[in-house]
Amino acid sequence: MSKIQEISTAIEFGKKKIIKGLVDEAIAEGCNPIDILNQGMIEAMSIVGEKFKANEIYVPEMLIAARAMKEGVEHLKPHLAGDQSAVLGKFIIGTVEGDLHDIGKNLVAMMIESAGYTVIDLGVDVSTEKFIEAIKANPDCHLVGLSALLTTTMPSLKKSVAAIIEAGLNKQVKIIVGGAPITQEFADSIGADAFAADAGSAASIAKAFSA
Numbered sequence: 605m606s607k608i609q610e611i612s613t614a615i616e617f618g619k620k621k622i623i624k625g626l627v628d629e630a631i632a633e634g635c636n637p638i639d640i641l642n643q644g645m646i647e648a649m650s651i652v653g654e655k656f657k658a659n660e661i662y663v664p665e666m667l668i669a670a671r672a673m674k675e676g677v678e679h680l681k682p683h684l685a686g687d688q689s690a691v692l693g694k695f696i697i698g699t700v701e702g703d704l705h706d707i708g709k710n711l712v713a714m715m716i717e718s719a720g721y722t723v724i725d726l727g728v729d730v731s732t733e734k735f736i737e738a739i740k741a742n743p744d745c746h747l748v749g750l751s752a753l754l755t756t757t758m759p760s761l762k763k764s765v766a767a768i769i770e771a772g773l774n775k776q777v778k779i780i781v782g783g784a785p786i787t788q789e790f791a792d793s794i795g796a797d798a799f800a801a802d803a804g805s806a807a808s809i810a811k812a813f814s815a
Contacts, residue, residue, distance in 0.1 A: 607633055611644035615676060616651055618668030623676040637683040641720070645676050649718035653804030663711065666803065670714040677718075691722055692814045694745035696738050696777070698726030700760040705753035708783060708803075712749060715803040716810055721747075732764045739773045746776065747810055749800070752783040761786070762794045769795050778813045780806060 605613075607630035614623050630640050652669045655661045695716045699709045706728050717723045724742065726734055739748060748768070752761040765779055774797075781791050782800040791799035798813075800806035 607635055608640055608644040611640060611676065612648040612651075615645055615648035615669055615672045618665065618672045620668070620672040620675050623672050624679045627676055627679050631683060637680055640680060641677070641684065645673055645680075646718065646720050649673050649715065649807070653715060653807050656804040657802060666711065667714070670711075670718055673718045674714070692720040692811065693722070693747065694724060694742055695721040695747045695749065695810060696724045696726065696735070696742065696745055697749040697751070698730035698735060698738075699728040699751045699753065700757050700764055701729055701731045702760050703752055703754055703757040704728045705751075705783075708753060709749075709751040711803040712751070712782065712800070712806045715807040716749070719807040719811055721810065730764075732760075732767045735764050736767060736771055736773065739768065739777055743776065746778060747780065747813060748777045749780045749782070749806060750796075752781070752786060755785045758785060758790065765794045765796055780809055782806060 607626060611623065611626045611630060614626055627640065649669065652666055656666050697709060697713050699705055713723045713725050724738060726738055735748065739745065750761055750764055752758055761781060765781065768774055768779060778797040780798045780800055781796040786799060788799045798809045800809055
């Protein structure tokens with residue numbers, strides 16, 4: 605098994621304690637840092653995402669894998685310095701106004717970051733204006749994710765999506781929505797570009813939009 609494969613396996617199974625050592629060994633052996641990131645880390649999280657979608661693993665296993673991935677990326681960063689090809693782009697995310705739930709949103713943010721994006725997390729109870737401001741402040745960002753975990757905050761989601769479209773910012777960003785009460789039909793009805801049923805799907809959709 606190559607060092608990159610060892611890194612991939614370690615992340616897939618959440619072996620956070622050994623990931624730094626494996627990264628160091630891979631670098632010492634002359635592995636390209638970009639290959640370590642793409643083939644060793646991002647690929648591992650793609651596998652984790654697919655397993656999650658197939659109900660082969662659950663939230664705790666996904667979180668453990670994502671934490672191992674984060675540890676590995678942080679350790680690898682100095683070797684990637686100045687190499688923008690390692691980053692797929694920016695992703696703005698937040699839970700809509702009136703909704704204080706963050707577990708699902710945080711899980712999506714971790715998966716998106718693990719897929720190779722720089723995540724701008726606006727937090728919870730995010731106003732329409734704050735989403736608009738963040739998109740305008742990051743003209744190089746082409747993806748935005750809005751989460752609603754309560755049926756009572758679905759109107760807030762609709763309002764924010766409508767405002768993004770009305771401001772013409774849907775020419776800049778693709779709008780991805782998700783959350784427990786959200787369906788594909790609702791996403792279509794409010795003009796969102798995509799509906800993500802779970803964190804793994806969100807990462808897959810983001811990568812598809814960036815392809």
